[in-house]
Amino acid sequence: MRLCDGRTSGTSVAELLQQVVIGLSSGAIYALLALALVLIHRATGVVNFAQGEMAMFSAYVAWQLVQWGSPYWVAFGGTLVLSFAGGLLLQRVVMRPVENAPVLTIVIVTLGLLLVFNGLATWLWSGEVRTFPPNRPFPTRTFDIGGVVINVQDLGIIAVTLFLVAGLWAFFRFTKAGLALRAAALYPESSRLVGIRVGWMLGVGWGLAAALGAVSGMFTAAAFPPLEPTMMQAVLIYAFAAAVFGGIDSPLGAVVGGLTLGVLLNLVGTYADDLQDLGFPVDLEGLRLPVAFVFILVLLVARPQGLFGRASARRV
Amino acid sequence: MRRTGVLIGVIGVFAAALALALPAAHGRETADPGITRTSILIGGTTPLSGVASAYASVARGAEAYFKYVNARGGVNGREITYKYLDDQYNASITVQQTRQLVQQDQVFAIFNSLGTEHNLAIRDYLNSIRVPQIFAATGARTFGADFRKYPWTIGYQPSYTGETAIYGRWIQKNKKNARIAILYQNDDYGKELINGLRKGLGPMSSRIVMTQGYEVTATDIQSQIARLKTSRANTFMIFATPRYSIQSFIYANRLGWKPRIFVNSVASASNLMEIASDAGHNKRVNGTMSIQFLKDPTDSTRWAGDAGMKLYRQVMKKYLPRGNANDVFHVYSMASAFSFVEALRKAGKNPTRSGVMAALAKLDSKKNPFLIPGVTVKTGRADRFPIEQVQLTRWTVNRKGDGRWVRFGPLQRVPS
C-alpha cells in the first residue's frame, strides 16, 4: 500500500547493505534449522517435519530451566543434553515401529509428532509470550558502520552457524562415528554385517539433530522474539526450502540456501516500492514469499539436485 | 462390454435408491429454540488451536463469568450455557460450526464469535434466518455501521478505525511536526487501522511518509523496520499483532531509531510491553501511547481496591483457575458477558430473539465493572456501537525501571 513517500530517491547503497545484513542474520536462523533437517536426513534418510516444533519445545525447556534459577549457559548446555536424549528416545519409541513402512507413512508420522509437540508446548506453557534474559545468547550491542547497523548478536549467530557447518562436515567426513551414521542410513544391511548397530545409529542421528534443533530454537527466540509456541512454524517453511534448495544432504548447501533466502526475501521487499515507482503493475511487498519461492523453484528446475546436491544420472 | 454393463447397473441401483429414499423438506419451528424455563443456550466460534489460539481467552473468560452468574441463580431463573467451538481461525470452518450450533444444537443466539472475516462469513446467514449475532468479537467498523442492513448483528468493542482516528486527532493537536511511519499487518485489519488514522489526521494525512506491511507468514520484520527508519519519521505507528509489535520495539531500538511510538490496543497488553522493554534495556517503549477501555489486570496499584477487578480475580480463581489472570482478553470477554447478561435481563421474563435484539438496541449502562470508569455501554436508534469511549494512555517508566500504562486526559469519543 503506498501513500506519500517522504523519500526523494530510490534505495541507497547504505540502505541496500543494511537489508543485506539483516537478510544474513535472518538467513542464519533459517540455516540453523535447515542444518538439523540435513543432519537427520543424512543420518536416517527421513525429513523430520517435526524438527521445528521440537526446536521450539527445546527452547521452552531452556526457558524453564532459566526460570528455575539456572544461569543461561548452564540451561543452554542442559537443554542440549536433554534434547539429545529426547531425540534418541523419540527415534527408538516412535520411529522404530514404522521403520519398514512406506516413506510417506514415515512422513506422516513426523507430521503427527509436529502436532504433538506443538500441542504439548501450548499445554505446558500456555500461549503466553515469554522471553529470555537480555543479552543472551550474545550481547545485543550494535555498532554502526557507514550507516549500516550491525548487531553483535547476529554476528554471533552467524559465527555459530558457520562453525556448526564446518563441524558437521568434518564429523561426517573424518570421524568414524560420522561414517557409521552415514553407513547405517544408506546401507543398513551391510552395516549390520560389519558390526554397526544400525538401530542405535539412527537414534544417535535423531539425538544429534534434536540437539542442533535446540540450538536453532534458542537462537530463534533471541533473534525473533518472543518465545511462543508458533515461533518456529514459519521458520520451518524457510528451513525446509533452504535445505532442499541447497541439496538435502549438504550442510553447506543448507547454510548457503538459508542465507540466500534471507537476503532474497529482504531484497524483494526493499525493491517492491522502487519497482512500483518504475511502473511495475503488482505490489511485490506482500508477495515476498511467493517471489522467493519462484526464484528457488526456477533454480531447482535448472538444477534438480539442489545447489550442492549430488546429481544422480539416470539414463534410459 | 462387461465394464459398461457394470457401470449401468450401478447407476440404476443408485437412481432407484435415490428415488425411493429422498427425504422431504420440513418446515421451521415456531417458538424460539435454545431457551427453556430454566436454561438458555448460546453458542459461538473461537480459535482454540492454531496460530490464533492466543485469542482463546476471549471465549474462556465469558464462560467463567456465566458460570459465576449461574451460581447466583442465573438470569430470571435461567442458567446460561455458552457453547463455543474451535474454528481454527478458518472462516469456512466458522460457517460450518455456526450452522451446527444453529441447526443441530439449536442455540438461542450466536455470541462472541471471534474474527472479522469469520463474522462476515456468517452474518448473512444469521440475519436471513433471524438468529442474533451478538457482540461479534471484532473491531471492524461494518458490524456497527451496517445495522440497517443487518439488524440481527451487533459488535462490542470500539471500532479499529475509531481507535486510530483518535491517534490521528491527538497528533493533529499535539505534534504538528509529525512525520509518520506505519507498520501494518497486510490484511483488512491493518488497512482499516490505517484508514482510521488518515481520517483522524485530516489535513495532516500527507504526513504519513512511509508504510510497510508484513504477512503473517513472516518470521520477523527487521527488514520492514529498517526501511521505515530510512524515512526519517519521528512518529511510528505499530498496527500489528502482539508478536510483531514486540519485534517492532526491539528492532527499532537495535537499529537506533528513536521515534515516538503508538501501538494499537490489540498489542498493548502490559506483559507485551514488558517483554518489549527487554528488562529495561530498551528505552524505546518509554512514552509509547495507546488507548484503553478495559481495566488493565496487571495494574495492581491502580485497581487495588476496585470492586470490579476484585470480582474479576474472584471469577478467574473459582471458574478458570488454569487461566492466566493477567491476560487482558479475559477482562474483555467478561465485560462482553456482563453486557449480555444486562441485555438479557432487560429483555424480560420470557426473552425472545427479537426481544433480546431490541434490548441490545437500547443499552445504556455505566455499571460494567470491567471497563474503565466513566465508560458507558450505550446503543440507540442510530447507534450500534456499544462502546465508544476510550482513554489515551501512556507507558510510563518509573525510576526503578518498572513500567505501567498511565491513562491521561478525558474520555474520548471514538468517531464512528
Add this chain to the structure above:
Amino acid sequence: MSRPSNSLLLGRGVRLAGVAAFVVGVAILPRFLSDFRASEFARVGIFFIALIGLNILTGYTGQISLGHGAFMALGGYTSALLIAGRPGLELAQLDPPDWIPVGNGMKDIWTIPIAAFVAGLFGFLVGLPALRLRGLYLALATFALAVSLPIVLREPEELTGGTNGLNLFGTTDDRLTGALDNAVHIPVLDRDITFNDWTYYLVWTTALIGLAIAWFVLRGRSGRAFKAIRDSEVAAASSGVSLASYKTLAFGISAAYAGAAGALFAIVSTIVSPGSFPVFLSIQLLIGVVIAGLGSLGGLVFGALFLYYLPVGIQELSEVGRLPDGLQDAAKSPGMPSVIYGVVLILVLFVLPRGAAGFLRRLLSPLTNRL
C-alpha cells in the same frame, strides 16, 4: 482367454457387492440422518473427492504433492467467481478488470466441471516443470504452491475480495441462503428437499461420478502406466511409457479432482477466502491418502471420514459430561486437541502402516487369493 477360476470370480463378486452396497448406502443415508449430519457427510464427500485425485497422483503414480489445497483453492475461487458473476461482484463492491471472463452469474452445478477444468489445466502446467523434480524436491515445489497461492489469491482485491474473500450469499438464487426453511426444488424428480440434503446429494453424486471415472482411467492403459512409473521410472521408460505425458496427466487429473472438491467447498460453505485454504489443508489431504492407503480406491472413504471426524470427535470429547472431571479439564485445555490428534494419527499408522486399504487387502486376501 481362459476361464477365470472360481476363487477369482468370488473375489470379483465380493468387490461388486461391496460397490453396490456402497452406492445404495450413499443414496439412502440421509433418510437415517438428521438434517445437519447430512451436511457433515457432504463435507466428508468433499474430502473424498480431493482424496481420489491425490491418490491418483501420489498413490498410483508415486509423485508426492504437498500442495493440493492450492488446487482446491483455485477450484473454489473459480466456482465462486462464476456463481457471483459481474452483478454479484458489484453487489460486494468489487470491480474486477474487464478482460476477466467472469460472466453474469451461473448456476452452481455448472461451475463444478469448469472449476475442475481450470484446476486441472493449472495442475498440468505445474506438472511440466515438476517433471524435473523428484521426491523431496517435488515435495518442496508443491509445498511452495500451497503456501503461496492463498497469498497470491488475496492480492487482486478487486477480483477476489482480498482477505475477506467472496461471499456467495444472496448473489444467486435463494438456494444458497442455507436457511432452514428454504427448500431446494429438484425439477427432475419434482420434489423439495432441504439445503443440507441438497448439498449432500450434490457432493456425493459428483463423488460417485468421479469415482467411476477414476476407476475407468485406472483400469485402462493410463492406470497401468501410472503404476509402472511409481514402481520404477527407469523400467517404465524402457518399456516405452512416456514419463512426461503420464506424469503431467496424473498431475492434471488429480488437480481436476481437487478443483471439483474446491468448487463444492465454495458452494457448501457459501464463502471462499484465502484463510479457507491454509497450508494445513494440503497436509490434511496427504494425511488422508496415507491413512486411506495409497494406490487403491478402497480405503478412501475411511480416509475422508478420518479427516473430517477426528477433529470433531476430539472437540466432542471435551464437551461437558463425557469424561471424568480431571480428564475433562485436561482435554479442554489449550494444546490438548493437537496432542490428541497427533497421538491418534501416529497410533493409527502404527496399526495400519499401509493405510486402511492395505489393511482391507490383508483382511480380504483369503477371499480373493487363489488357494
